[in-house]
Amino acid sequence: MPDAITRHGLPPPNRMPPMETTGLKAAIYARFSTDMQADRSIDDQISLCTDFALKQGLTIAETYSDAAQSGGSIFGRDGLLRMMEDARQNKFQVIVIEALDRLSRDMEDLAGLHKRLSFQGIEIRAVHEGKVDTILVGLRGLVGQLYREDNVHKVRRGMAGRVKDGLHAGGRAYGYQAIDGKKGELEIIPAEADTVRRIFTAYAAGTTPRAIAKELNAEGIAPPRGARQWNASTIAGNAKRGTGILNNRIYIGEIVWNRVRMVRDPDTGKRVSRPNPPEQWQRQAAPHLAIIDQTLFDQAHGQKASRAHGDHAKYARRKHLLSGLLRCGACGGGMQSYGKGARGTPRIRCSSAKEGGFCPDSKSFSRTAVERLVIEALRQELAHPDVITAYVQTYHAERKKLAATANQRRDALNRKIARLDAECERTLDFMIKGIGHEERLKQRIAEAEQELAEARRELAALDPPPPVIELHPATMTRYRETLDALATAIGNDIEDDPEAVVE
Structure with a gap:
């Protein structure tokens, strides 16, 4: 890297010329990437940057840090976001960092940070690179992103090699536990294996996933790690992604890896999964991990295929006004549609009670009544x-x-x-x-x-x-009339006249 910098007209980092001492206010920023690194890394960076700042004649105004945060995104990095907010308020004129990759390893993010700080007239000084300019941002941004992408490829290559050797590439599978001291090796948990056999047998015999889940919850059988309870999706899952007990081929002694890939959403910074085509899946026989035989697995999937072609597969759940917003007061689960009442009005019920019988309150409620209560409370709030x-x-x-x-x-x-x-x-x-x-x-x-x-x-x-x-004062009267009209429109059957709400 020093050679690359020299070619662009900059002296090597260890021979940067001394800078003028101006007495400017400086902020220090430190970051380390993973939980496997020690918190001491933050202290070491701050100490290094403090010594550097004092030698430059800077006055340290504030220190910011992010522990165990990836440099691949600015989302979730409270220290960085707080520093940028203070930068907009001109609380300092210089930012001191150990190296540019502490700010970001993403080209777009690093360039954006530099652009915004430059607009505010704030200078970035790196201990190992000196005063930061556009050329250095471009070079370091490219190197940082290539480093990060190269690490991803190396990790995936390592996981593919483990699967080829018959080892588990990671993740949790109900019915198994990792063997201490033997990375990638699993062993069967007998009690959970019995539950897996019970699920496949019941489903192959025609019992629905919802009914199976209710039975397991009623008997107090512990659900998979990370789940609050058994429910239909825990059992049925998603065939394309290979989720759910019924879709996991490890139960017949076959490890399947690379069904999905993880990509980072640039707008939210969150990692989301995307299914890979079947030709990219990697399969490896692991007969020592089999819990059921191929015959039972095929019977269950034959049942699954027959149900997929039924009329219920064409059913599309309609959205209503409060879809996804209501929560059960007893257990905190989501509320979902539950048919219609005696008068033909739509009902809602706790999804935990409906899917797995887990919720202590199994009552259903009139969706129309709930919507009216909500819109009336909203109308009163907006009229304050x-x-x-x-x-x-x-x-x-x-x-x-x-x-x-x-x-x-x-x-x-x-x-x-x-x-x-x-x-x-x-x-x-x-x-x-x-x-x-x-x-x-x-x-x-x-x-x-x-x-x-x-x-x-x-x-x-x-x-x-x-x-x-x-x-005009009369507009406020119109504002209140609009609120009343909205409440009336929603009080009526808005599914028959959805334009009433828009108007």
Whole structure:
């Protein structure tokens, strides 16, 4: 890496020239990546950066850190986000780090951080790299990302090798436990193996996953690690992803790896799984891990296939107003549809009670009544004077911002037009006075006139800036009437007339 830096005109890190001592306020940032690293790593980085800052004549204003946080994303890094917020408030003028990869190992994130800090007039100084500029950000961002991606490939290669050797590549499988001191080797847990056989036998005989789950919960049989209870999805799972007891081929002595891959969502920083095509799956026989025979496994999957072609497979669950928002007061589980009552009104019930019989409160409730209670409470909250005041303030602020944005572009175009007009006049004056190369001056006038025409066309096409309208007192009356109308619309059967809510 030093050679690469030298080629771009920068001296090697260990021979960076001394910097001026200015007495500027400095922030120190430290980070380490995984739980396997010691917390001491943060202390060591801060100590190193402190010594460096003092030698530079900087005054340390604040210290920020993130422990056991990946440099592949800025999400979840509270220390970094707090530092960037303080940077926007100009609490310091310099950021001191051990190396650029402490800020980020992602090219986009590192460039974005540097761009925002530069806009605030804040300098980044790295102990091992000196003052950070655009070239160094580009080089280090590329190296950091390549390092991170190379590590991913090495980890996957190692996992593929373990599977090829008949070892488990990781993850939890109900019915097995890791053998102490033997990485990747599993052994069968007899009690859990009996439960696995019971599930496959019952399902092959026609018992539904929901009924099986209820029986297991009623008997107090512990669910898989990480689950609160047995439910239908724990047993049936997802065939494409290989989840669920019934889809796991390890129970017939076959390890299947690489069904899914993990990718990081750039907008949230969260890792999400994506199914891989079957031709990318890696299979390895492991007969010592078999709990059931092939015949029982095939019978269960034959039952599964026959049910998949039934009418219930075509059923699409309809969304309603509070879908995904309601929680059971007894156990905290989600609420889901539960048919209709005697009067034909839709009912809802705790999913834990419905799927696994786990919830102590198995009552169902009128969905319409619950929706009315919620919307009435919401209407009262929105009608509170403080909320109305906030509504008016937000409205005025947004209108002013829209007007300012429109005027900003209009002003920029007017300035451009004035500049080009002046340039054309100056160039023409040079030609008249015989100053400069005539052909080049003609070419420049033609270019300037073309830019001028484009700027005038864009200006003419702009919408007029929105006027900043003050809310009339009568608008507040209309606001309350709209809330009442919304409550009425939702009180009616909105599934028959969903546009009523929009209107």
